[in-house]
Amino acid sequence: MAIRIAVIGVGKIARDQHLPAIAANPAYELVATVSRHDPELSVPWFADLDDLLASGITVDAVALCTPPQVRYGLAVKALQHKLHVFLEKPPGATLAEVESLRAMADEAGVTLFASWHSRYAAGVEPARAWLAGRSIRDVRIIWREDVRVWHPGQAWIWQAGGLGVFDPGINALSIATHILPRPFFLTEATLEMPSNCQAPIAADLSFTDSAGTPIHMDLDFRQTGPQSWDIIIQTDDGELKLAKGGSVLTLPEGVREDEDREYPELYARFAALVAGGQSDVDIAPLRHVADAFLRGHMRAVEPFIE
Amino acid sequence: MAIRIAVIGVGKIARDQHLPAIAANPAYELVATVSRHDPELSVPWFADLDDLLASGITVDAVALCTPPQVRYGLAVKALQHKLHVFLEKPPGATLAEVESLRAMADEAGVTLFASWHSRYAAGVEPARAWLAGRSIRDVRIIWREDVRVWHPGQAWIWQAGGLGVFDPGINALSIATHILPRPFFLTEATLEMPSNCQAPIAADLSFTDSAGTPIHMDLDFRQTGPQSWDIIIQTDDGELKLAKGGSVLTLPEGVREDEDREYPELYARFAALVAGGQSDVDIAPLRHVADAFLRGHMRAVEPFIE
Numbered sequence: 001m002a003i004r005i006a007v008i009g010v011g012k013i014a015r016d017q018h019l020p021a022i023a024a025n026p027a028y029e030l031v032a033t034v035s036r037h038d039p040e041l042s043v044p045w046f047a048d049l050d051d052l053l054a055s056g057i058t059v060d061a062v063a064l065c066t067p068p069q070v071r072y073g074l075a076v077k078a079l080q081h082k083l084h085v086f087l088e089k090p091p092g093a094t095l096a097e098v099e100s101l102r103a104m105a106d107e108a109g110v111t112l113f114a115s116w117h118s119r120y121a122a123g124v125e126p127a128r129a130w131l132a133g134r135s136i137r138d139v140r141i142i143w144r145e146d147v148r149v150w151h152p153g154q155a156w157i158w159q160a161g162g163l164g165v166f167d168p169g170i171n172a173l174s175i176a177t178h179i180l181p182r183p184f185f186l187t188e189a190t191l192e193m194p195s196n197c198q199a200p201i202a203a204d205l206s207f208t209d210s211a212g213t214p215i216h217m218d219l220d221f222r223q224t225g226p227q228s229w230d231i232i233i234q235t236d237d238g239e240l241k242l243a244k245g246g247s248v249l250t251l252p253e254g255v256r257e258d259e260d261r262e263y264p265e266l267y268a269r270f271a272a273l274v275a276g277g278q279s280d281v282d283i284a285p286l287r288h289v290a291d292a293f294l295r296g297h298m299r300a301v302e303p304f305i306e
Numbered sequence: 307m308a309i310r311i312a313v314i315g316v317g318k319i320a321r322d323q324h325l326p327a328i329a330a331n332p333a334y335e336l337v338a339t340v341s342r343h344d345p346e347l348s349v350p351w352f353a354d355l356d357d358l359l360a361s362g363i364t365v366d367a368v369a370l371c372t373p374p375q376v377r378y379g380l381a382v383k384a385l386q387h388k389l390h391v392f393l394e395k396p397p398g399a400t401l402a403e404v405e406s407l408r409a410m411a412d413e414a415g416v417t418l419f420a421s422w423h424s425r426y427a428a429g430v431e432p433a434r435a436w437l438a439g440r441s442i443r444d445v446r447i448i449w450r451e452d453v454r455v456w457h458p459g460q461a462w463i464w465q466a467g468g469l470g471v472f473d474p475g476i477n478a479l480s481i482a483t484h485i486l487p488r489p490f491f492l493t494e495a496t497l498e499m500p501s502n503c504q505a506p507i508a509a510d511l512s513f514t515d516s517a518g519t520p521i522h523m524d525l526d527f528r529q530t531g532p533q534s535w536d537i538i539i540q541t542d543d544g545e546l547k548l549a550k551g552g553s554v555l556t557l558p559e560g561v562r563e564d565e566d567r568e569y570p571e572l573y574a575r576f577a578a579l580v581a582g583g584q585s586d587v588d589i590a591p592l593r594h595v596a597d598a599f600l601r602g603h604m605r606a607v608e609p610f611i612e
Contacts, residue, residue: 072491076516094597095401096491096590100516103489160495160603183409185378185402189466198603210382210406284402290596291400297466297504298604 002029003084003274006052006059008074009066010035012154013088017117018063021263027271032057049077059083061111061274067156068093068163072101075112079104084111086270090170090286091115093161102281112279113270116174120265121246122258127231128179130251135236139180139215142230143172144223147201148306157199158304164199166289168229169219173285175231175246176215184209186288189296194304201304205292308335309390309580312358312365314380315372316341318460319394323423324369327569333577337363355383365389367417367580373462374399374469378407381418385410390417392576396476396592397421399467408587418585419576422480426571427552428564433537434485436557441542445486445521448536449478450529453507454612463505464610470505472595474535475525479591481537481552482521490515492594495602500610507610511598 005028007014019041022028032044032052039045046052052059061084064071068090075092078085079101091114092098098114105112118124145168147157156162163170176184184207191200201222207215229245238252248257273280311334313320325347328334338350338358345351352358358365367390370377374396381398384391385407397420398404404420411418424430451474453463462468469476482490490513497506507528513521535551544558554563579586 094492094601095593096489096597100489100491104516161601183402183406185406186400193604210410287401287596290593290600291402293599294596295400295467298499 003027003271004029004031004058004060005063006030006032006034006061007063007065008034008049009064010039011065014063014065015039017263018065018088021267022063024264025267025271028267031059049074053077053081061086061270064088069156069159069161072097075101076104079108079110079112082108082110084113084270084274086113086266087115089114089116089174090163090167090289091281091283092286095283095287095290098281098283098286102279105279109277111270111273111277112281113273114281114283115266115270116171116178116282116285117262117266118171118174118246119178120262120269121175121242122260123242123249123256124175124179124246126256127240127242127246127249130240131179131233131235132181136180136213136233137236138234139176139213140232141172141176141215141217142228142232143169144218144220144228146224146227147221147304153306158194158197160198162199163289164197165202165219165221166200166292169203169217170285170289171245172217172219172229172231173288175242177282177284177288180209180215182209182211182213183284184213184215186291186295189292190299191292191296192299192301194302195300196303201301203292203296205296207288309333309366309577310335310337310364311367311369312336312338312340313369313371314340314355315370316345316347317371320369320371321345323569324371324394327573328369330570331573331577334573337365355380359383359387367392367576370394375462375465375467378403381407382410385414385416385418388414388416390419390576390580392419392572393421395420395422395480396469396473396595397587397589398592401589401593401596404587404589404592408585411585415583417576417579417583418587419579420587420589421572421576422477422484422588422591423568423572424477424480424552425484426568426575427481427548428567429548429555429562430481430485430552432562433546433548433552433555436546437485437539437541438487442486442519442539443542444540445482445519446538447478447482447521447523448534448538449475450524450526450534452530452533453527459612464500464503466504468505469595470503471508471525471527472506472598475509475523476591476595477551478523478525478535478537479594481548483588483590483594486515486521488515488517488519489590490519490521492597492601495598496605497598497602498605498607500608501606502609507607509598509602511602513594
């Protein structure tokens with residue numbers, strides 16, 4: 001029987017990714033949406049999760065696509081009603097609230113999935129496989145995009161807990177934590193904070209791991225012209241390059257580029273977790289961001305006006 | 307046989323607490339110090355941990371009392387030499403580095419102890435026992451002290467990773483995470499950052515837990531006159547008050563105040579961990595601080611001049 005799912009927070013990411021992935025997967029039946037404004041879809045719409053829960057519509061699972069600052073309250077309500085919960089990234093606004101959700105899901109006996117869509121980019125698994133056992137000399141992560149193009153009108157991204165340039169940057173961290181063979185940690189960071197914002201517009205981060213591998217990360221939201229979502233890794237066997245957010249993998253033996261299947265893969269994974277009665281909550285990417293705020297040097301820069 | 311221990315970083319906390327606690331405990335033999343300047347004690351002094359390790363002096367354990375920003379490199383070196391490691395709080399400058407140390411200690415088969423001295427204040431265990439099973443309505447944490455009195459010349463506290471007012475505030479968090487029956491998490495925070503510093507001078511934080519308990523925390527480094535290190539908890543059976551950093555416990559049935567034994571207890575605990583081949587690394591207090599930096603609203607305030 002299909003998982004009867006409601007999508008909560010019908011903004012850009014829900015329309016671009018979640019709704020098409022759900023529609024294309026027979027394991028799901030979309031039964032409702034919850035959003036501030038009527039998204040005018042073919043299923044019932046509710047302004048509030050409480051209204052949906054009181055409606056008599058049977059729901060098995062919810063996908064939370066709202067900004068992270070309001071995700072926790074919705075997740076708690078869903079878990080209290082024993083619904084499976086799919087969290088868009090980042091899984092919450094704090095580490096402690098995600099730990100708390102994990103405990104609640106375990107207690108309720110339902111699935112909690114903290115999704116990291118970039119881990120399902122086409123080049124990521126082959127990159128991980130290629131790196132395993134190889135000796136890594138150097139890692140460079142370059143994530144530079146134009147916030148005005150990719151995040152139009154997303155005021156929440158600049159508010160406290162909105163992560164700023166780490167909203168895309170955490171995608172890079174979700175890949176790096178997945179493909180690198182050893183855990184790494186921050187040694188130094190500078191975060192550039194526009195004087196009218198509560199989140200950085202750019203960041204320069206240095207990490208290392210227990211083998212002393214230098215890992216450098218360059219994040220910038222002010223990139224006009226060509227955009228970069230690249231991870232370049234030097235090994236004793238040559239260079240690995242993951243480009244376009246993980247979808248294009250270049251190895252010494254050649255290039256491979258596959259169709260983008262990130263959200264279809266995420267929804268396949270969520271269905272498998274529900275079927276197996278399991279949860280999947282990896283906090284590592286968000287922990288690195290928290291560490292950057294905790295440890296990083298904050299530098300005030302000019303105000304950001306969209 | 308006594309644990310042959312070296313104290314690394316002979317500053318205020320080492321002189322006030324670590325060295326007396328070690329001297330008073332026959333389970334330890336102080337064999338050396340490592341510090342930038344000669345502390346002029348009766349044991350050999352080295353300017354660098356490498357010099358101690360090359361000296362031929364047999365060392366079983368080190369106590370790291372340096373500022374958190376430089377603790378990791380020293381801990382790694384000690385663990386590589388299979389020494390047991392006692393970490394003064396906070397255990398590191400990032401969450402990920404502490405996780406990394408935990409893994410290294412497990413691999414090396416030695417003890418890592420992330421110490422939280424306030425958990426050993428006289429009133430803390432009785433407070434925890436009294437709260438267990440009681441219904442908690444409200445928690446207020448008030449930690450207001452004069453930084454000029456308690457942290458003279460500690461420039462590191464204002465640098466990135468130095469934690470600012472969370473350096474004492476993390477003591478309150480180490481108590482709260484120990485005595486409250488449910489994990490809690492941040493919902494809102496304002497951090498006041500002096501315009502010439504990289505760490506907050508004051509913070510106002512609201513937490514809650516899965517039962518919706520309101521937990522409020524008020525931290526201020528600008529308190530002259532009477533100082534406050536209080537936790538006040540309202541329950542269905544009346545009020546619990548932990549004052550003076552946990553050493554004075556007031557319950558509806560009366561007051562109890564015992565001698566301060568925080569560091570002697572910590573060193574007794576460390577000796578027991580070493581004897582039992584165990585580690586004790588609880589990251590929860592530092593995770594709350596990271597969450598406050600991640601989620602909190604930063605407000606610029608006037609420069610701090612010591």
